[in-house]
Structures are given as C-alpha cells and as structure tokens.
Amino acid sequence: MNSLFENTEIAFKLKTDSELERAYFLFKMISKQPLVRIGTAATNFALKAKLPVEGLIRSTVFDHFCGGINEEDCMPVIDKMYTRQVSSVLDYSVEGKETEEQFDSALEKILKIIDFSEHKNAMPIAVFKPTAFGRIDLYEKKSDGKAFTEEEQQEWDRVVARYHKVCKRSKAKDIEVLIDGEESWMQTAADDLVEEMMRTYNTDKAIVYNTLQLYRWDRLNYLKGLHKRAKTDGFIIGMKIVRGAYMEKERKRASENAYKSPICETKEATDTNFNGGLRYILNNNKEIALFIGTHNEDSCHLAMQLMNEVGISKSDNNVWFGQLYGMSDHISFNLAEAGYNVAKYLPFGPVKDVMPYLIRRAEENTSVAGQTNRELELLKTERKRRKI
Template sequence: MIRKKIFNDTKSAFKLKSNTELDRAIFLFSMMNRPTLVKAGTALTKLSLKLHLPVETLIKKTIFEQFCGGVTEEDCKPVTKEMYDENLHSILDYSVEGKKTEEEFDAAMEKKLSLIKYAKGKKEISFAMFKPTGIGRFEIWEKVSEKLSLSEDEKEEWERVKKRVNTLCSKAYELGVRLYADGEETWMQTAADDLMEEMMRKYNKEEVLIFNTLQCYRWDRLDYLKDLHERAKKDGFKIGAKIVRGAYMEKENARAKKLGYPSPICESKEATDVNFNSVLSFCLNHLDDISVFIGTHNEVSSYLALQIVEDKGLSKDDKRIWFSQLYGMSDHISYNLSKKGYNAVKLVPFGPVRDVVPYLLRRAQENTSVKGQTGRELSLLREERKRRKGDKSTKHHRE
C-alpha cells in the first residue's frame, strides 16, 4: 500500500532552493493566491511592456526565474544538470508565442528541430515538444478540424503544416527522442488528433516515441482513447498519451455559450477529476499498447498512479510511465517522485524575457484559478522555511 505521505517531504522537495529562492517563491505564491492582485498585475505588466517601460529586470528577477530556466538553452544547462543530479529529468520548451507568418512558422519548426537534436544523447533531457499552433495558423487547424472546404492556397498551406509536423516526428524517430504535441482548443484539436495518430502509425510501430495530448476536462476523451486503442491494436501501432486536465476551460465554456452548442468540458472540477483518473487508469492497464505521460499537479491522481504501479508489480522506472510537472510548481511532487525512483520530469520553459511574458502571465492566472493549488504550494513552502529555521545545520545547494 502506498503511504500517502511521500509528498509531504519538504526537505527533499526544496533541496535545491536557497533561502532567498524559498522566500521569493513564498512571496510569488502569496501574490498569486489573490486573484485581484493577479488581475491588476497582469494588466500592469502588459501596459508596461507596451509602453516600453524598463520592467524586464524586475520580471526576470521574480516570476521569470521562478518559472523559466533561462533565456537560452545554455542558460538552462545548470538548471537541468542540478535537477538530473536529483534523478529529475527535463523538457526544454522555447516558450515564445504569437507566430503568424509562414516564415515564422518555418523558423519555429527549425527551433523545435534544434531542440530535438539537442535532446539526443543528453540523459537529463527526456522529451522534446511542440505546439501545433506554433507551426501553423490557428485558422487552418480550425478549418481542417471542422472539415470545411479549403481554397487552393489553403490546401498548399495545410500541406506545409503537415510537412512541418512530419519533419519533427521523423527527426525524433531517427534520433530516438520522445516527442509530444501539446494540446489545443477543441475547435482545432480534431485536426491535431488525426495528424498525430498518423504520426503514431508511422513511427510508433516498435517503441513509443510520438505522443499526443489528451485534455481530460473534455468529457469525450476516455471514449476517444478507447477508440484509438482499438485502432492501434488492429493496425499494429502503439499510442503515446500525454494526459492533462486542460488549459482552456474558461475560453471553451464561453465559446460554447456564445455559439449555442453543448460545452465539451466536464460540468465540474470533480467530474474532470473522475475523467482524468479514468483515462489514467485505462492507460496504466494497457501498457502493452500505451505509454503514458502523466502531466498533473494533483496529489490524488499521482497517488492513484503510484498505487496502480504497485498493484501491478511494475518497476518504478518503467519507461512507459512518466510523471510531469511545470518548472517552479509542485516541487513536492516532482522531487519526491524522483527520490523514490519514478520517472519524473519538469517542463522547463526558456526564451527572451519579453517574449515569454504571455506564458508567465498564464502561469500566474492558472495558479489563481486552480482551487487549493496555490494554498498547498504556500503551506509547503512555509513549512520548509520553518523547518530550516529550526535546523541550523541544514546546508542548501546555492548557499
């Protein structure tokens, strides 16, 4: 029986944080625990950048250093090495958004290609990733998803998008690097699902290298996975499933209400939890055909996964099972999993400070919207500060 205490070990969770970094994290999560402050801070940050006010240094020293590994891949090296010394793997994500032209999409693909090559042979980098709308216009994904007729120019555009996806997947296959496609809004996800299934059919015949994301706040995802599993067994390919709860709930519900169709999102947080855990259980009970990347900051779901692994007599470091959290969040889950020998990985964003601000603002907003999450982070950080004050002999990595 899994002892439901392993995530309470704050000494292991925050081992790499200096006292200064611990205090900064406490300050940031205290701010993010106040939705009004986050809303005001978000507006002020956007305005300051628009007016070219000198706020980048402040951003870099606070929220950027909490949630990002650095500006370049080289900046991230000390971060990824430090974590790997604690058995914690990394995924590097160049988190620059807002591409609109074909030239920008080609450049974004080349950047992702370079990160796949960068991951080759580096034990600490366990995955690469890309976002479908980072290498193709949102509108073309939407049109293909809705099966609308395309103009000749759009047909050519869609072929270029497919070629970019295949270029990334074929390079990952060639180099033996795991690669996942991030999740998108429902109205363009169907095209991504179909294309990533095509990639899995092509490149996941022996081992699982290509993963697609299932956002489990969508009530249809368990049925989708079961149907995909049937096709995989029938046609002889394996599934890579990155499972998360989801990132666009407010936008999804607002669009459904505006356009008058049933919301694709589970009716409550509790229903989402049940759906996520059902998808998780299905994956872990079909490991002959499915490798699963469990992207969650939820302790209950994490314990469920650990219990299934134990009940099935699986190795803790079974390469078909990965746990993942975002850099700067839920260290009590990541580091305690890695300490116990499970495959744990942090998504480490990087990029120029000004360019990753949209990503950082989303992190702040998400921390205010997930009930109890920020409070849990805060209580553990404060507990660790209290523990250190009572243990004067404790040495920390950067002190």
C-alpha cells in the first residue's frame, strides 16, 4: 500500500508534456518565497492598473489551478478527469463580496451549478462558502450571541433563505452540497445554520455537509456533540474534514485580542486531531457521511486502512476523498485507479475575481515546504520517466 502514491505514470497520465513542464515551472517558482511575494505584488498592481496581464495569468497559474472562467469553460477539464474516474466539485472561487446583490448573484450561480450537475455523473457534489451568502460581520455578531437590529434580522433571514434554497434544490436533484468552513469567530453561526439544514434535508441520506477544520483543538468535541443530537433527533450527518486554511490569521487575531488561540499548538497535534476525527467518523459510517479533504498521504493511508478494518467498501458513497485541482494528482488519480471515490475541487470564475484564491494557493504552498517539494519530486520523476 505504501507505494500506491509513487506511481507518477497514473498520477500525470492526463498531462501533456507541455502541461507537465508548466507544472514543474510553477512549483519551482512557488518554492521560492521571495518570488511569490514579488509576483503577488506585481500581479495585484498590474490588475489594479488594468494592464493587459490576464492572458499571461490565464495561460500559467490560472489554468493550472482553475478549471475555467465559467461552468461551460470547465467542461473539457471535468470530462477529461472523469475518464480516469475522478469527479469534480465546481467551486465558484470569487471572494470578498459584501452586498445583497452579490449574495443573490452567488446564490443563482450555485443553483445553476446544481442544475448543471444533475445530468453529469462527473459532478455529484456542489460547494459554497458561508460568506458567499452573507456578510462575515453578521455571522460574527450571531456567533457572539449579540442581539440583531431589526434590519440585521431581516438580513440574516435572507441568509437563511439562501441556504434553504440551495439545500432544497440539492435534495431534489440528489446532489450533495459541501459548506466550507471559515474563520473561527464566525463559525458558530455557520455551524448552527448548517445543522438546521441537516435536520431538514438529511433525513434519508447525507445531502448537506458541514466542514470540520481540525487544526482547531475544539472541533472533535463539537463533532461528538453533533453526533449525539443527530442520533436523538434522527438526521444523518454529512461532514467534510480538513486540517484548515486560516492558521496565521487565527493566531494573529487571538494574540491581538488576548484570547487562547483556537489552533492546535503544533502540526503534530493537528495531525493527531485530524486522524482522530477520521477514525471517529469511519467508526460511525452509517450515521456520518465523510468527505476527506486532504493532501496528506499518511492520512489517506490511514483512511484506507480504517475502511478495510471496519468493512467499508471502496465505492461506498458515504466516503469520498478530495484534493484541490492542480495539486496532489499522485493522491487523486492513484486512489481513483484503486477504486475509491475521488473528487477534485475545481475552482472557476473571472480571472481578476479569482486572483485572491490563486494568491492564497501560492502563499500556502510556499509556507508548506514539504507539500511543494513533494510535488516537485514527483514531477521530476515523471519528466525522467518520459525522458523530457
């Protein structure tokens, strides 16, 4: 089993030689922190100055990490990956919106994706961020238990209505919907709202999935409490587990506001927490459906081992593995080749609007040196195998 993720021929089978070279070049650049900082600043400046750089961005970093600028643009990528039994989760990766018009627009986009997915076997899952449907300040106030003004209550009611529209449509079309996790200071309100959706729509199977960011030391207890309520009240839990995406921001805010950081103190503690959550959910597979969002090979091996021990079949729809498009192809395509359910998060949107996502991807890869080095090592191996 330990050699499963070493097969670069399967991992990069869909990449042409030129695409392989582009990937190698990108990860080589990302591995150098000063270049990422300079490139980020230059890109932001060029876009704000309306310089003609979108074509360059599109042909390099955008096309490596994103599926396209709209749903139709993503179809060649979606169909190509599905030839290797890797499904797609279309992720509208436009961030930082704050108006009701923008939230309604995001709602229509997600509903369109769900309708679009209904007749595509390659797209069994949809996704949205809580802040795609409402202001983060509103979630934060709700999380803190502070009373809303009448106007804020009406605004919150519209957020709730957007959630219901998406989850109701997902249930009608039998498309599972993942609701991403965000910053800890707004997450309680999101958790409560997603639980309301699970109670309403997860009566027969998991349609609605929350996200558990397990770099937070309190999340396993939250999961166990949710599980008790689900068993008592008769609904199925859907849960995506990830390590987390806001560590530096979380620690900085905790330090500035003099409260205990919600983030585990060490990477080892985070790994232990993640694997504990994985183990708990797979041991309760009939009551909790699982989407394993990880680029960590050890966690994938553990999941496969636990599935085997508990007697969960590789194709059980209650267990999915997921990675981001443009990363960890050695995990995604080798797992799919072995018969497991695998989906790639496939970001899309206008180039300019998706830049915050792309910059975060580059910065995260730079800060996690092991991830970037692993990508480079595998790309080198495949280049050598192809004699490029």
